[in-house]
Amino acid sequence: MLTFKFSSSSNIYTFILLFLVLNIISQCSSIVLPTTLILPVTKDSSTLQYITVIGQRTPLIPVNFTVHLGSASLLVDCESGYNSSTYKPVLCESKQCSFAKAEYNACGSFCLSKPRPGCNNNTCHTLDGNPIIDTYTGAELAEDVLAIGSKPAVLVSQPRFIFTCIESFIMTHLAKGVTGIAGFGHNSTISIPNQLASLDSKFTNKFGICLSSSTTRSSGVIFIGSTPYYVYNPMIDISKNLVYTPLVKNTFTTSKFSEYHVKVSSIQIAGKNVPLNKTLLSIKKGLGGTRISTTTAFTILHTTIYDVVKTAFINALPKNVTIVEPPTKQFGLCFSSKNIRNTNVGPDVPVIDIVFHKKSAFWRIYGANSVVQVNKDVMCLAFVGQDQTRAPSIEIGGYQLEENLLIFDLPQKKIGFSSSLKLQQTSCSKYEKTS
16 A cells, blocks of 8 residues: 655645656556545636546646536547556457557548547547537547546556546536546446455445535545544544435446436425426436436526426525526516525525435435525526426436535445535535644
């Protein structure tokens, strides 16, 4: 096990030393993995995407990735200046190609130009893409050095980590400086958690996401590996007492087979059931149901679900709260914040309970995650109504996930929800042990 600890006063020297050390490590053929890795995640203020940094290539460089739960692998732009002396395309009929047994893999000679990263013949190809522009394509699988992790845990270097070498046009509409997508999909052997787990038996394919609400100061974190997951000052195991619900498979869709779906049976606002069209809550021929997404900024509801949620929320608001014309087209319900008091879990507005597969399994959403302050005097319900005819009826977005811990237990095929960490007077940004 390799452990690196640095003082916060020497960040630039830490960065240089870290990558010098990992360049040496990357030449080793066998590195012992720890049981848990820590991957810092920041929120981009312009796109509201969640960004992490992973080291890759030889010489090793830091690469910015947008975090996407449903991507089947680590996607990297190989068309714009990918230089590495350790890049190796995954060849047809190789053990690496067999290992990357995604359902839609292909193998053959697709390159008509001079060989380069992403363009080689007799290579293994897979289907993946960018969920933000909803564009997917076949792309070359390859291997290269990967360095992942951060303090206070450990950093791990793998000399032959399989990833997808994608073309530049796929990476449009990503945050500035981002040249890849970090895929955590469940139904793929080469997603980040599954591939890391395959490299060492002590490293479980379980991970937790804890996104920070801040775009200016602190970062959130992804825990990769076994629990417990700690935050500090004070030290708290935030992986305890979660509400778990089974992972629901959606095998019909061809391009999003690694996405995370759960069963939602009802929605309650201020303790009262919202009259939903229950037929929209089940997946039928790949449509409907509920999906969790880190690339969707705010939770999207099918218009018929949104309309009844909006009405129920209005009815549950205090009588002295005034409904106002939305100052932005993004949200459909806004109101004066003049008479809304603040609490330790955000604005004091009606709580929203997402009830999963049984009545006792529900995820409570407080004001910090249900409403957003759009200007000094107005806040809006942070849910978006949209025609979801060809998509999930409910797509849980990043804003609702912030300052909550979600644990994805892939061996047990279940997902755990914590509710707001503000209830424990802590946050996702406190994963660093500073004392």
